[in-house]
Amino acid sequence: MAVYFDHNATTPLDPRVLEAMTPYLTGPYGNPSSVHRFGRAARDAIEQARQQLADLVGCRAAEITWTSGGTESNNLAIKGATDPLAPGGVLYGATEHPAVMEAAESLTRRGWRVEPIAVDATGIVDWAAFERQLAAGGVRLVALMRANNETGVLQDVNRAAALGHAAGAMLHVDAVQAAGKIPLDFRALGADTMSLSAHKLYGPKGIGALIARNEIELAPQHHGGPQERGLRGGTENVAAIVGFGVAAELARVELEARAAHVLALRDRLEAGLAALPGVCIFGAGAPRLPNTLQFALEGFEGEALLMQLDRRGFGVSSGSACASGKGEPSHVLLAMGYPRDIAFGAIRVSFGQRNREEEVDRFLQALRELAGQR
Amino acid sequence: MTDALIYLDYAATTPLDPAVREAMLPWLGTVDGYGNPASDHAPGRAARAAVEAARAEVAALIGAAAEEIVWTSGATEANNLAIKGALEFRGGDGAHVISSRIEHKAVLDTCRYLETRGVAVTYLEPDRDGLIRAGQVLDALRPSTVLVSLMWVNNETGVINPITELAPRLRERGVLFHVDAVQAAGKLPIDLAATPVDLLSLSAHKVYGPKGIGALFVRKRPRARLAPQMHGGGHEQGMRSGTLATHQIVGMGRAFALARKTMAADAERVTALRERLWQAMSVLPAIARNGSVGHLAPHVLNVSFAGAEGESLRARLSDLAVSSGSACSSATREPSYVLRALGRDDETAASSLRFSLGRWTTPEQVDRAAQRVIDEVSWLRQLAPDGGAA
Amino acid sequence: MNRENVFGYPEPVWARFEAPARAGELMAAADVVVVEAGSPAARGRLRLYAQLAGGRVVDVRFQAYGCPVTIAVGQWVAEQLVGADPRVHRLTAADLRQALEITDDKAHCALMGEDLVLALVKRISG
Structure with missing residues (x-):
C-alpha cells in the first residue's frame, strides 16, 4: 500500500468536491458568457463558488479573479x-516559489530594478535588510509568501505590509x-493582492x-473577452470553479480539525527523526505550517534517498514539484545559508487528511533501515 | 417533451x-x-x-x-x-x-x-x-x-x-x-x-x-x-x-x-443537417445567409432576419440555445463586429442569429428549431410598423 | 409553447412582451390618428393608432420594432390611454420606468414612450 506524503505538491480530490463537480461534467452546461438558459446556470454556479472562496480567505467576492492556477495568479x-506603472523597484522574498521569482525577474527586461529579500537561517525575512532596501526608495511592489512550500516556514506578512505600505509599495x-x-484573512494580512490554488486544498x-483590492489597477495578461471584468479573458472552467468553491467551503468548516490532524503526524515524525543520527530539520526555529517537515539525513544524497523511499512505496519529494531546477539544490535552503551538499540531501514530507500514524511509523522504520545500510 | x-x-x-x-x-x-x-x-x-x-x-x-x-x-x-x-x-x-x-x-x-x-x-x-x-x-x-x-x-x-x-x-x-x-x-x-x-x-x-x-x-x-x-x-x-x-x-x-475517428462522418452528417435547417427556414421572405456558402466549415449557419430585431428574437426563442454573434461579446449586446466587418449595417447585424450544430443534433431538432424561428420572426414582423421594413 | 424569461427582463416588461394585447392597427378613419416615435439608441420604433372622441381615446392599438422593453412600452402606453384624455392624463418617461421597472441601460425605451404620448398630445391639440 503506497503512502502519499507529498500534499504540498498536490492533494487528492475530496470526494465531496468531485460530487459537486460531476453535474458540470455532464450535459451541455454551456459557455457562461452565452446568455441563454444553459449559460445562466453556469454563471450562477460560478458566482456561488466565488462567495465560498471569499468566505474562506476574508475577502469580498468581487475581489476574486479566477485563473488557471497559482502560477498564473x-x-x-x-x-x-507593474504594467501600468513607470519602472521602479520590486522586492521578493529569497525563498519565494519560482512563479513569483521568475515573474519578478522578467520585469528587469522592462526596466525594473528587481532584488530578492534575504532570509535568516530559519527562513524568516531579514527585517533589517528589508528595511534598508525599502529606504533606498522607489520600491513599488513587494512579494512575500505566507507559507513556504518546501520548509513550511511562515512569514510575518502583516509586518511586511506595514513596512511596504509606509514606503509606498504594494504587497x-x-x-x-x-x-x-492555517487561518487566512486577506484584510487582516494587509495584502493588496493574494494568490490561491485549488489543488493544494x-x-x-x-x-x-x-484576490485583488479594488484600488489596485491590474493590466490583463490574457487579452481577449469580457470574462472576469475584462481582467482575464477566456471561457470559464465551470466544473473546476465549482470544485474550488466547495473545496474552499470544506476547508473553512474543517480547518481546525485538519490542522490538528496533520500537526499530530508532523510532531510524531519530528520526534522520531530526532532519534536518528545526523538529522537536520529545516526551518525548525520558525513558525511553520502544521503539515510540512523538510529535513536532511547526514550522508544521504536527496535524489538517491527519494528513489529508495519511492521503491518502498513512499511518495515524498525533495522540495518543489517544479520542472525547473531539477538536479539543482533547493534555492530555498541555499537562501537560508545551507551549503549545497546539505541542501542536496533535502527530503520534504507534507501530510494530508488521510495520512495515519501508522504510516509515519513505517516511514521512520524505512529511514532507520536505510540509515543502517549506509 | x-x-x-x-x-x-x-x-x-x-x-x-x-x-x-x-x-x-x-x-x-x-x-x-x-x-x-x-x-x-x-x-x-x-x-x-x-x-x-x-x-x-x-x-x-x-x-x-x-x-x-x-x-x-x-x-x-x-x-x-x-x-x-x-x-x-x-x-x-x-x-x-x-x-x-x-x-x-x-x-x-x-x-x-x-x-x-x-x-x-x-x-x-x-x-x-x-x-x-x-x-x-x-x-x-x-x-x-x-x-x-x-x-x-x-x-x-x-x-x-x-x-x-x-x-x-x-x-x-x-x-x-x-x-x-x-x-x-x-x-x-x-x-x-x-x-x-x-x-x-x-x-x-x-x-x-x-x-x-x-x-x-x-x-x-x-x-x-x-x-x-x-x-x-x-x-x-x-x-x-x-x-x-x-x-x-x-x-x-x-x-x-x-475527433480523429469520427471527423469525416460527423462533417458529412452535420453539413446535411445545416442545409436542412437553412432549407426549412427559407420559406421566410427577406432572410439572408451570411458567409460564403462554398467555403464553410460544416457546423455553422449564420442568418440575418430583416425586420425582426435581434434582442427580441432571441428573447422569444428562449427554447433555442443559439448565439447572436460570438458568445464572448453577446453579454455586451452590441451588434456583431464580425458581421459589421462583412459590410452589414448595425440593424442587419443585430437581427442575425448563429446556429451551430454538432454531434447530438438530430433532424427532428433541426425541423423544430426551423419552425420556431419561422413562427417568431413572422410574429415580430407582424408586430412591427410596415411589417418591419425600415 | 412555454417561453421563459431567461434573460431576466423585469416581470412587467416580460408579461407585456409575451402577450401584447393591444398590438395591431386601426383602420384608417376620420377619427383615427396615427403618431410615431423612434430612438436610434434603441434601434426602435413605436407607432400608435388612436381613435378619438371629444379628446378622449376610445380605442387604441400599437406597433413596435425593437427590443422587448420597447415592445412592452408600446403595450403599456396603449393600456393607459384607453378611455383617457392624454392632455390631462400626462404619461412621462418616469411613469414608464416605474411601472415597467425599466433599468438605466434601457432608459431610452421609456423616453421613446414619452415621445409617443407627446406626439399624440400635439396631434390632438394641434
Whole structure:
C-alpha cells in the first residue's frame, strides 16, 4: 500500500468536491458568457463558488479573479500590477516559489530594478535588510509568501505590509500553501493582492484565483473577452470553479480539525527523526505550517534517498514539484545559508487528511533501515 | 417533451462527450490518479505518462509531433502566448503584424495591446461573404512584417480562410504564421506535416472536451521561438509554467482521439443537417445567409432576419440555445463586429442569429428549431410598423 | 409553447412582451390618428393608432420594432390611454420606468414612450 506524503505538491480530490463537480461534467452546461438558459446556470454556479472562496480567505467576492492556477495568479499579480506603472523597484522574498521569482525577474527586461529579500537561517525575512532596501526608495511592489512550500516556514506578512505600505509599495502575498492549512484573512494580512490554488486544498487542478483590492489597477495578461471584468479573458472552467468553491467551503468548516490532524503526524515524525543520527530539520526555529517537515539525513544524497523511499512505496519529494531546477539544490535552503551538499540531501514530507500514524511509523522504520545500510 | 431546449450553440461550447468524461474520471482522483505530473514518485509518474499519451493524441489529429504541443489553459492563453511570445522574442519595436477584422477577441485584443507597445498592425477586411483572400495577405506584407495571425475558420460565419494556400507562401518569405484553429480542429482535416504553419491554437471545449484546457502547437523544425508569458517552474519546455491539470489534459487527448475517428462522418452528417435547417427556414421572405456558402466549415449557419430585431428574437426563442454573434461579446449586446466587418449595417447585424450544430443534433431538432424561428420572426414582423421594413 | 424569461427582463416588461394585447392597427378613419416615435439608441420604433372622441381615446392599438422593453412600452402606453384624455392624463418617461421597472441601460425605451404620448398630445391639440 503506497503512502502519499507529498500534499504540498498536490492533494487528492475530496470526494465531496468531485460530487459537486460531476453535474458540470455532464450535459451541455454551456459557455457562461452565452446568455441563454444553459449559460445562466453556469454563471450562477460560478458566482456561488466565488462567495465560498471569499468566505474562506476574508475577502469580498468581487475581489476574486479566477485563473488557471497559482502560477498564473502570481504572474497576473506581479506583471499586472507593474504594467501600468513607470519602472521602479520590486522586492521578493529569497525563498519565494519560482512563479513569483521568475515573474519578478522578467520585469528587469522592462526596466525594473528587481532584488530578492534575504532570509535568516530559519527562513524568516531579514527585517533589517528589508528595511534598508525599502529606504533606498522607489520600491513599488513587494512579494512575500505566507507559507513556504518546501520548509513550511511562515512569514510575518502583516509586518511586511506595514513596512511596504509606509514606503509606498504594494504587497503581493502568495498564499497557495497557506490556504486551507492555517487561518487566512486577506484584510487582516494587509495584502493588496493574494494568490490561491485549488489543488493544494483537495480541489481540482487547473484552477486558481487572484484576490485583488479594488484600488489596485491590474493590466490583463490574457487579452481577449469580457470574462472576469475584462481582467482575464477566456471561457470559464465551470466544473473546476465549482470544485474550488466547495473545496474552499470544506476547508473553512474543517480547518481546525485538519490542522490538528496533520500537526499530530508532523510532531510524531519530528520526534522520531530526532532519534536518528545526523538529522537536520529545516526551518525548525520558525513558525511553520502544521503539515510540512523538510529535513536532511547526514550522508544521504536527496535524489538517491527519494528513489529508495519511492521503491518502498513512499511518495515524498525533495522540495518543489517544479520542472525547473531539477538536479539543482533547493534555492530555498541555499537562501537560508545551507551549503549545497546539505541542501542536496533535502527530503520534504507534507501530510494530508488521510495520512495515519501508522504510516509515519513505517516511514521512520524505512529511514532507520536505510540509515543502517549506509 | 416538445418544450425541451434545443442546443444549437456548439460553436460556443460543446457538451463533454461521455467517453471523454469516462477518460477524465480516473484522474479526478480521490484515492488514485491525483499525482502532480512534475513529481518524481509513483503517483507523479503515472500522471506524467497520462499527460504524454494525451499529447500524442492531440498531435496526431493535426499532423504534428507530440513535442510540438504546449498545454495552456485554453485558446485565449494559446493565442496570447503565440502572438505576444513571438513578438517579445523578436523584439516588438518597429515590427509589423498582419491580422484581420474578424479574428476572435483573444487575437484582436492581443494585437491592440501590441499596438500600445510599438507594433504596427494591419487588420485585413474580409469581403461581403466573409472571405479573406491569400493575395490580400501577401499584398499587405512589408519588409518589417514578422507575423501573420489568421483564424482557420471564423466562429460566427463558419467561413474557411485559405490557410493551406497561404502557409507555404509565408514560409518562403520567412514570415511567422500563427493560426487560431479553434473552430477548425475536429471539423476539417488539418495536416501540419504538409502545411507549414508555425503556431496553431487549439481548444478542447469546442471539440467535446473539457473547458479550461487548450494547447499551442509550436513548430520544432524550423523552430518557432517564443518568449514565455507565464513564468515559474519551467514546465512545458520553459514555454508555459504551472502545474498541469492531468484530468483536463487527458480529456483533451481523448476528445481529439475521438475527433480523429469520427471527423469525416460527423462533417458529412452535420453539413446535411445545416442545409436542412437553412432549407426549412427559407420559406421566410427577406432572410439572408451570411458567409460564403462554398467555403464553410460544416457546423455553422449564420442568418440575418430583416425586420425582426435581434434582442427580441432571441428573447422569444428562449427554447433555442443559439448565439447572436460570438458568445464572448453577446453579454455586451452590441451588434456583431464580425458581421459589421462583412459590410452589414448595425440593424442587419443585430437581427442575425448563429446556429451551430454538432454531434447530438438530430433532424427532428433541426425541423423544430426551423419552425420556431419561422413562427417568431413572422410574429415580430407582424408586430412591427410596415411589417418591419425600415 | 412555454417561453421563459431567461434573460431576466423585469416581470412587467416580460408579461407585456409575451402577450401584447393591444398590438395591431386601426383602420384608417376620420377619427383615427396615427403618431410615431423612434430612438436610434434603441434601434426602435413605436407607432400608435388612436381613435378619438371629444379628446378622449376610445380605442387604441400599437406597433413596435425593437427590443422587448420597447415592445412592452408600446403595450403599456396603449393600456393607459384607453378611455383617457392624454392632455390631462400626462404619461412621462418616469411613469414608464416605474411601472415597467425599466433599468438605466434601457432608459431610452421609456423616453421613446414619452415621445409617443407627446406626439399624440400635439396631434390632438394641434
